[in-house]
Each structure stands twice: as C-alpha cells, then as structure tokens.
Amino acid sequence: MKRASMEEIEVHKGSADVNIFVSQDEMATSLSKYIGDLSEKFVKEKGVFTIVLSGDSYAKTIRNMMEPSSSVDWSKWYVFWVDERVVPKDSSESNYKLAYDEFLSKVPIPDDHIISINDKLLPEAASVEYESRLKQLMKSHVIATSNNTGFPKFDLILLGLGYNGHIASLFPNHPQLKENTTCVTYIMDSPKPPPQRITMTFPVINSASNVAFVVTGEEKARVVYEVFDRHQSLAMLPAKLVSPKGELKWFLDKEAASMINN
Numbered sequence: 001m002k003r004a005s006m007e008e009i010e011v012h013k014g015s016a017d018v019n020i021f022v023s024q025d026e027m028a029t030s031l032s033k034y035i036g037d038l039s040e041k042f043v044k045e046k047g048v049f050t051i052v053l054s055g056d057s058y059a060k061t062i063r064n065m066m067e068p069s070s071s072v073d074w075s076k077w078y079v080f081w082v083d084e085r086v087v088p089k090d091s092s093e094s095n096y097k098l099a100y101d102e103f104l105s106k107v108p109i110p111d112d113h114i115i116s117i118n119d120k121l122l123p124e125a126a127s128v129e130y131e132s133r134l135k136q137l138m139k140s141h142v143i144a145t146s147n148n149t150g151f152p153k154f155d156l157i158l159l160g161l162g163y164n165g166h167i168a169s170l171f172p173n174h175p176q177l178k179e180n181t182t183c184v185t186y187i188m189d190s191p192k193p194p195p196q197r198i199t200m201t202f203p204v205i206n207s208a209s210n211v212a213f214v215v216t217g218e219e220k221a222r223v224v225y226e227v228f229d230r231h232q233s234l235a236m237l238p239a240k241l242v243s244p245k246g247e248l249k250w251f252l253d254k255e256a257a258s259m260i261n262n
C-alpha cells in the first residue's frame with residue numbers, strides 16, 4: 001500500500017487502481033480532476049468525450065462532480081446512461097432526472113449530446129431504440145468502435161455498486177449477465193425496484209477505455225470486500241465481471257473501503 005497524502009490512500013488490488021478517500025468531498029475533488037483530465041485528453045485526441053453515467057447513490061458524488069466553472073469543454077461532451085429505469089423522465093426513480101438535477105442542468109452540454117433513454121417506450125422497444133442510437137453514433141464516429149470486440153468503446157463509464165454486487169441493471173444470477181450479442185438489453189423483474197429497466201451489457205462495459213467504480217458509505221463495505229475476495233462466485237457478484245480492456249479505477253470513501261483497507 002502506498003500512502004499518497006494525508007487525505008488520500010492508494011492501494012493496487014490486482015489490475016485495478018483503488019483510491020480511498022477520507023471524505024466524500026475529497027473523493028469528489030479527485031473524481032472531478034480524473035474526469036476533467038480524461039475529457040481534455042480525449043477531446044485533444046478525437047474531438048469529443050463520451051461519458052456514461054449510472055444512477056442512484058453515487059449521485060452524492062456527482063453533485064459536486066464537476067465545477068461548472070472548470071476549464072472542461074462541455075460542448076464536446078456526449079452523455080449516456082449505463083442503465084435506466086423504465087419510468088417517466090420526471091420520476092424520482094429516473095436515472096436521467098437524477099443526473100439532470102444534480103449535474104447536467106448546471107453545465108452547458110448541448111441538448112442533442114445528452115443521449116437518454118426514450119421513456120415513452122416499453123422496455124424491449126426502449127432497449128432496441130437505445131441500441132440503434134448507439135450504432136448511429138458509432139457510424140458517425142462520435143462513439144469509437146473497439147477493434148477487439150466491435151462493441152462501442154466509450155471513453156469513460158462510471159459505475160455504482162449495489163449491495164448485492166449488481167452494477168448497471170445487471171443483477172446476480174440473471175440471464176442478462178450472459179448477453180454477449182447486443183449492446184443494450186432489458187429486464188422485467190429487477191430485484192431492486194422499479195422492476196422494468198434497460199441496461200448496457202458486459203461486452204460494452206468491458207470494451208470501454210476507462211471504467212471507474214464510485215462507491216461510498218459503510219453499508220457498502222461488505223460488498224466491496226466480497227468483490228475483491230477471489231473466492232466469491234462471478235454469477236453472484238456481477239461487479240466481478242467488470243474487466244475492461246482499458247483502465248479500471250475504484251473511488252471509495254474510507255467507510256466503503258473499511259473492510260479491505262487493513
């Protein structure tokens with residue numbers, strides 16, 4: 001373990017880069033710099049930055065994720081969701097609404113760069129439509145295509161982690177874990193409400209250039225420990241199936257890391 005500063009501790013577990021912070025504010029500052037640096041790098045390299053958001057409790061962090069006054073070139077951002085609940089966009093359960101209220105409404109990203117899920121469609125149709133929008137954006141080179149897999153290659157995917165080890169809307173022992181032909185699929189019986197959702201699939205998540213887990217709170221300490229425990233089964237803990245071609249980082253506050261950080 002290498003102590004980076006009084007505020008931040010870094011450990012390397014396997015191929016992942018695990019960063020542990022003494023407070024959520026410290027974590028938000030570091031996450032914000034990480035995203036800002038990636039945005040600058042990708043905009044320089046290819047003229048756009050493609051970022052994929054999650055939902056739920058990581059919103060505590062995205063609230064302060066990026067200072068609206070930062071030097072980020074928002075006009076070059078394209079924003080996607082790794083999963084969405086099939087609910088109206090103004091529902092308190094919508095991942096779009098969460099990101100909009102906490103973050104997107106405060107920064108000048110062009111409306112047509114915000115690629116949210118069509119809330120007027122049923123789950124299957126909504127997943128087919130989102131897939132076809134991703135493919136159009138691959139054709140126009142807004143989203144890169146992975147040479148290795150042929151799936152979209154996002155610049156950055158931000159993931160939360162559920163108590164049961166789920167990521168996106170990919171839940172333990174559900175058939176969606178094995179989906180390897182489509183970019184987007186749907187679920188009608190999510191164990192976490194609401195039951196109907198659409199989600200990107202593992203081939204997409206694992207084709208990304210960068211994937212970062214953002215996890216906070218003592219109540220996540222057990223599942224974080226289990227994800228790092230090599231004896232736990234893959235199907236029981238979908239987060240263990242995250243193994244991107246690019247870089248994998250963890251942003252944890254000290255409470256979420258309390259069972260791995262000793």
Ligand SMILES: O=C1O[C@H](COP(=O)(O)O)[C@@H](O)[C@H](O)[C@H]1O
Nearest residue numbers: 054055056057160161162163168
């Ligand atoms: O339902 C969802 O859950 C996961 C994890 O959420 P958390 O509140 O337990 O942190 C989230 O990453 C996903 O996007 C969301 O739809």
